[in-house]
Amino acid sequence: MAGWLLLWEATLTVAVLLSTLVTVFIVTLPSTYSHFHPHEIKEDDFDANDKQHAEQSGYTYYQKHKEKEGILKAHASVQVVVLGDIGRSPRMQYHALSIANHGGKVDLIGYVDPTVEVNPEVKAHRLINIVPTPVFPLQAKSRLLFLLLAPFKVAFQFQALYHALGYRTKASRWMLVQNPPSIPTLLVARIICFFRNTQLVVDWHNFGYSILALRLGPTHPLVRVSEWYEGFIAGGATAHFAVTNAMCRVLKRKWGIDALPLHDRPANHLQPLSRDQRIDFLKTRPELQGQPFDLDRRSWRLIVSSTSWTPDEDFSILLDAVVQYAALRKLEHHLPRIWAVITGKGPLQSYYLAQVERLVGEGKLDDTIISTAWLSTEDYARLLGSADLGVSLHTSSSGLDLPMKVVDMFGTGLPVTGWSKFEAWPELVTEGENGRGFDSAEGLCKVLQDLFGKDAKELIRLRDGAMSAQERRWDDEWMPVAGKLFVLRE
Template sequence: MASFWLLLWEFSLTIAVVISILVTIFLVTLPSAYSHFHPHEIKETDFQDKDKEDATQSGYAYFQAHKEKDRTLKAQASVQVVVLGDIGRSPRMQYHALSIASHGGKVDLIGYVDPSVDINPDVKAHRLINIIPIPVFPFGTKNRLLFLLLAPFKVAWQFQALYHALGYRTKACRWMLIQNPPSIPTLLVARIICFFRNTQLVVDWHNFGYSILALRLGPRHPLVRLSEWYEGFFARGATAHLAVTNAMCRVLKEKWSIDALPLHDRPAKHLRPLTIAQRIEFLKTRPELQGQPFDLERRSWRLIVSSTSWTPDEDFSILLDAVVQYAAERKQKRNLPRIWAVITGKGPLQSYYLAKVQQLVSEGKLDETIISTAWLTTDDYARLLGSADLGVSLHTSSSGVDLPMKVVDMFGTGLPVAGWSKFKAWPELVKEGENGRGFGSAEGLCQVLQDLFGSDDRELKRLGNGALREQERRWDDEWMPVAGKLFRLH
C-alpha cells in the first residue's frame, strides 16, 4: 500500500512540474499585455498610391483628417474581430470590422479564408483592417460516428490555430469581439487570451452553439448538454454581450443571467434597389436564361431567390415541394406565371438536393420551371436580389430566437420576403402582410406564391413598398448607438 502512495506522489509531482514548466513558458512567450498608453499606430507608409486614389474606401481620408503632428493616427479603439468560420460567409462580422475601421479603429479580422468565397471588397480595401487567416481542420465527415471520433482532434486543432492567431500573430488589442456560435473552443481561447492581455471581451450572439449541435446529435445527447454548460459558463465572464434579437436577449437573461444589448441586423450600403433598366441589364448576363422564351420587359414570369447554406436548419425540400405543387397548379390555372428559382450558397447537402431536382425534371414535375444554383460575387448577389420578385427564407432556427441575415439583405434591395415563420423571433424581422409573408409548410409556401403571382400584382407591390421602407435604416444607423458607443467610437 505504501508503494502505491509513493508512486501516486511521484506521478503527481511529475505532472505538477510539467504544468509549472508549461505555464512558465506560456507567461514568458505570450506577447505583453495591452497597455492603454500605447494605442495602435497607423502611418502614412501603411497606404499605397492606389489607396490614396480611393481615399474613402481605403481609410486614407480618415487618416488625413485625424492624423497628428507626427503624421501618425493613434487608434484609441483596437479590436480583434474573431469568427471561427469562413469570413466570406460571415457578413455581420465583416460589417462590424468595417464600422470599427470607418470610425478610426484598428481591426484584426481573424477567421477562415476560403479562396472560392469572396470577402466584402470594402473589407479587403480598408487599410485599418488586417485579415488574419487561420488554417482549416483538414478532415470532415457527414458520418455521425466518425464526427464524434474526429471531434476531439478537430477541437484541439482549432484551439491551437486560434490561440496562435490571437496570441502571437496579432498585437494585443483593447477589445476582442467574437462571434458565437461556434462556442467550442472559441469562448475558452478568447477568455484565456483576454485574461492575460487585459483585453475586454465582447460576445456577439448569433445563435446558441448547443442548439445547433442538437440538430446533429439530438437535444438529450451528453455532448449537447456539456456544450450548453460550457457555453454559459465561459460566456458569463465577458465584458459585454450583443445579440441579434430582443428574444435572444431575454433568453440569455433568463438562462444564464447575461445582460445583452440587442443589435439587429440591417442592410449594408451596397444593397440597393435597382431601376427597371438595371434589372434587365443584369438579367441579360445570366447564363440560366439563355435560350429561354422570357420577355424581360413584360416580366411574364417571376424570379424568386433563396440563399441557403444547404444545412439541416434550412430545409430546401420545402421550397422544392412548393415549386412542384405550383407547377401542377399552373397546369390548371393559366394566370399563374412561370417561375425561375435561383438558389445561392454552398453547403454539405447541395449535391443531394440537386440530384432530387434532376429527378423531378426527368419525371416532368417541373415543366416550364427553372431551378438553378449560383455562387456570386458580393456585387452580383446584390444585383440578383435587386432583380428578383420575391425572396424566400428557409431558415427554421435551431434556437427559435435567431434571425436570418439574408432577409435583411433582401430588404436592402426592396425585395419582399416569404419565410418560414414558425419560430419565436420571426415577427421582429418580418411584419405579416406589410413587407413579407410567412409560411409553415410547403403547401403554405405554394399558396403564398399563388396569392402573390396569380393576381394583379397589387399585393406584391404593397409588400415591395414595405420592404423599401425597411431599407431606409442601414447597418451603421443601428450599429453606432449600440456597438459604436460600447467601443467608444465617434
C-alpha cells in the same frame, strides 16, 4: 519499498515537467494591451492605390484625423473573431468595416476560403488586417465519426486560435467574438482577454448548444455540457450583443446575461435597382439564354433563395412548393412561369440537385427553371435587386435568431416570404406589409399563387413595404449600440 521509490520518481518527473511547462507558458505570455500606447496608423501604411481609392482604404479618414506628426492614434482597437469562414460571416465583416470606418484598428480573424469572396470593402480597408487561421483537415459525415473526431478538432482549433489571438496579432482594447460556435472559441477568448488586458464582447447570433442538438439530440450529455459551458464561460464577458430582442430576453432569463439588442440591417452596397438596371443584369445570366422570357413585360417571376444546404434549411419545402405551383399553372394559365435561383454552398447541395434532375425528367417542373449560383458580392446584390420575391427557408435551431439573408433582401427593396414558425420572426418581417410567412410547402405554394396572381396587387404592396424597410441601414443601427460601446467617433 521499491514500489514507493518508483512512485516517488514518477511523481517527481511529472512535477518537473508540469513546472517546466508552466514556466515556459509564463515566460512566453503574449504582450498586454496598454491604454497609454494605442495602435498607430502612419502614412507608410497606405500605398499609391490606397491613396487613389482614399475613401475605401481609409486614407481619407487618416488625412482628416491624423495628428501633426502624421500619426493617427486608434484608441479603439478590436480583434473581431470568427471561428468559421469570414466570407460566410457578413455580420462580422460589417462589424469590422464599421469599426474601421470610424477610426478603429481591426484584426479580423477566421478562416479564409479561397472559393468564397471576402467583402471587397473589407479587403481594401487598411485599418483592417485579415488574419487567416487554419481549417481542421478532417470532416465528419457520420454521427460516430463526428464524436470520434470532436476532441482532436477542438484541440486543433484551440491551439490555432490561441496562437492567432495571442501571438499573430497585437494586443487590442476589445475582442468581439461571434457565438456560435462556442467550443472552443469562448474559452480561448476568455483566456487571451485575461492575459492581454482585453475586454471581451460576445455577439450572440444563436446558441451553440441548440445547433449541436440538431446533430446529437437535445438530451445528449454533450449537448447539456455544451449548454452549461456556453452560459458559464460567456457570462464573464464585459458586454454582449444579440441579434434579436427575443434572444436578449432568453439570455437574461437563462444565464442572467444583459445583452444589447443589435439587429441586422442592410449594408450600403445592397440597393434597389431601376427597371433598366434589372433588365441589363438579367440579360447577362446564362440560365436565360434561349428562354422565351419577355424581360420587359415580366411574363414570369424570379424568386431567389440563399441557403447553406444544411438540415436546418430544408430545401425540399421550396422544391415541393414549386412542383405544386407548376401543376397548378397547368390549370390556371394566367399564373406566370417561375425561375428560381438558389445561391450558396453546402453539404446537401448535390443531393437536392439530383432531386431537381429527377423531377425535371418526370415532367413535374415544366415551364420552370431551378438554377444554382455562387456569385460575387456585387452580383449577389444585383440578383436580389432584380428578383420579384425572396424566399427564406431558415427554421432557427433556437427560435431566437433571424436570417440575415432577409435583411439583405430588404436592402434591395425585395419583398420576402419565409418559414415563420419561430419566436423572433415578427421582429424582422411584418406580415402582409413587407413579407408573408409559411409553415409548409403547401403554405408556400399558396403564397406564390396569391402574390403572382392576375393583378399582383399584393406583391406590389409588399414591395412598397420592403422599400420602407431598407431605409434604416447597418450603420444607423450599429453606431448607437456598438459604436457607443467602443467609444468611436461619429
